[in-house]
Amino acid sequence: MRILKDAGNIKLPKDDVNKFFVQAWHSLIHHKSLDSHRARCMNSLNIIRELQELISRRDRLKTAEKDIALVAEEALDILKSDMVIKRSFQDHINRLTELLENEIKKKGKQGKEKTTESRLLTYYLKDLRNNLGKKYQDFLFSELDTAIFQKRDTEEIFSLTRTLLSVLMDKSHSMEALFSIVGHVLCGAGDETFRNRFSRLKSILSQGDVDYEIIFKLASFKKYTDNMSELGGITFSAALEIESQYPKIKKFAAKGLNTVFARIEANGLDTQSAGVQAKQKLDNLLDLIRFELEGNVIKVDERFIARKKHNDVDNTLYRLPSRIPNPSRNLNDETFLGFLNNVEYTLEGAEIQAESRKKITSAFRFYRMGRDTPQYENKFINWWTALEYLLRTGESGSIIVEIERKLTSALLLEYTSKHLKSYISACAYCGADMGGAWISPADFFDLIHDTARWNDIKKKIDKYPFLLFSLEKFQKHTKDAQSILTFLKTHENHLRWHINRLWRMRCDIVHSAEYSINLTLLSGNLEYYLKTLLNMLLESLRANPLITSLTELFIRIDHSANRLKKSLKSDDQTFFKDLLKEIKI
Secondary structure (H helix, E strand, O other): OOOOOOEOOEOOOOOHHHHHHHHHHHHHHOOOOOHHHOOOOOOHHHHHHHHHHHHHHHHHHOOOHHHHHHHHHHHHHHHHHOHHHHHHOHHHHHHHHHHHHHHHHOOOOOOOOOOHHHHHHHHHHHHHHHHHHHHHHHHHHHHHHHHHHHHOOHHHHHHHHHHHHHHHHHOOOOHHHHHHHHHHHHOOOOOOOHHHHHHHHHHHHOOOOEEEEEEEEEEOOOOOOHHHOEEOOEEEEOOOOOOOOOHHHHHHOOOOOOOEEEEEEEEEOOHHHHHHHHHHHHHHHHHHHHHHOOOOOOEEEEEEEEEEOOOOOOOOOEEOOOOOOOOOOOOOHHHHHHHHHHHHHHHHHOOOOHHHHHHHHHHHHHHHHHHHOOOHHHHHHHHHHHHHHHHOOOOOOOHHHHHHHHHHHHHHHOHHHHHHHHHHHHHHHOOOOOOOOOOOHHHHHHHHOOHHHHHHHHHHOOOOHHHHHHHHHHHHHOOOHHHHHHHHHHHHHHHHHHHHHHHHHHHHHHOOOOOOOOHHHHHHHHHHHHHHHHHHHHHHHHHOOOOOOHHHHHHHHHHHHHHHHHHHHOOOOHHHHHHHHOOOO
16 A cells, blocks of 8 residues: 655645545555555456457357356456446346356356357347447546535545546556656645645546657667668668757767667557557568568667657657556565575475475576566466466466465465554554554454444544545454455456456467456466465575474474364454464465
């Protein structure tokens, strides 16, 4: 969770509800927000699109019924909780519900018979997607307007804002552009009313695609000649005639040895999305140039110039979006040395089998390779390879079944702790004294469930309505054993849906198939899963020196996850609270 304060040019609205909306937007789109506090990957529009694609593959490629059933299950969950759908498209849900429930029942059964019922589902999905595609974003803004300025309902504002940001990213708005809206529009200088700022926000995000000329700078293109000035619809030149007094633009446009400039026409919802589209065109051509012509690695500067059609170049040197949205641990020297000791102990001192040691070493290597590459597809494949290699320990059967079970169990054990750590950091940032600068997750959990101390904390963070809202929500979800069990089972379902989606994405990338889900958020989730798993494995092996293999460790983790659920079902929070102190395996 990331907290927005008044600072410099950022002037938060005085009204608490308006401030809540701004702080929610900021946290949901901040690239260092925890995945649970970020815009969701899936929304009503893209879950329908994904389900349609899987059903069409069933007819063509024998897609597993399990995949369709999982996405149908998630679609039903998303559609039923979507306020726009409930208020404006309820008739569609009424006729889809039974058909989706029947698809869910097919889980685990293989077959591709094209029944009348499955045809009907595709027809009704087509109808809903067509109607949503035309009106959904307008309806979201309309409902959000009502929630902010009339109902003043923070629960609705949060839900609608989260959905809107998911839809905007799915339409190719970049995280960077959506994040910049906070400073430039919602909290910018001047005494503009918040109603006018909101109207301006809607206008900016509803303008549609804009035509741009994108200019990239290429280095080490030794085989370039003037005869190549037009290749594949892209204009190349060794010199760039640009009139600009801006030093960074002038430096970018300077001639150089084996330097070539590429001009590409592209359209996009913002400069970054147009830049991404232009880069894809350039990459497709560079694939052919490197295959037959140029022996050197042609380096493409990640910065670019963007000029709207018939406009002069502005004074901004843009950068391709490449951030992976994830919180960073901000380790100091001492903490990093502790991490290094864990790794060295596991790889050199522990009695761990050679194969397990090799898996851990390889995972770090694949992680770095993914981190270092600018291409999201390459990041994704490297991180998935690391994750799969760690989790696959020789079991027979389906790859994804083994990965899903082991990864879900591991992530479930640390789910509550990751929330608590995020809230501790946010409260400390807001100046709330919690009885110590380094309060533990277990102690903080007890604090927020102690009425007197909780009321004291609420008073100290009341200037940060989004933090207060989020913490109150978490407290209600963890008020007793049954609430905690429901909280964890909901997360377990989301993990199953998402891990299977990551697997399908991996298969699509490897087999050069088209994919329909935004890779930015998916890559962020995948990276988080990998880092969380690696850290958990290292800490567990250090704490349990008798464990000799990852096979043994995953069996223990699986048992602990089952023990956690069983104990909560019996209204016993003892093991749950023990896990807040350390992972018990």
